[in-house]
Amino acid sequence: MSITALQRIAARFVPDQGVAVRVAAPETTLHQQVKNAGGHWDAQRHVWKLRYDRVVALGLRKRIVEAEND
Numbered sequence: 001m002s003i004t005a006l007q008r009i010a011a012r013f014v015p016d017q018g019v020a021v022r023v024a025a026p027e028t029t030l031h032q033q034v035k036n037a038g039g040h041w042d043a044q045r046h047v048w049k050l051r052y053d054r055v056v057a058l059g060l061r062k063r064i065v066e067a068e069n070d
Helices: 003-012 028-036 052-057
Strands: 018-021 040-042 047-051 064-067
Antiparallel strands (some): 018 064
């Protein structure tokens, strides 16, 4: 993903906005990091939900699949 594409993603979200990210099943260490950052598993949609600023801190911006509608 290019820098410009990442900038467009960043422009769509505010730091405390909830977003959904994909983490593959075998990535158990990453699952734990997301959980430790306050993430919650959505079993129905098969995504982890957590705040955008925490997604950025974990380096997961490329894995964002959608924003939560609050």
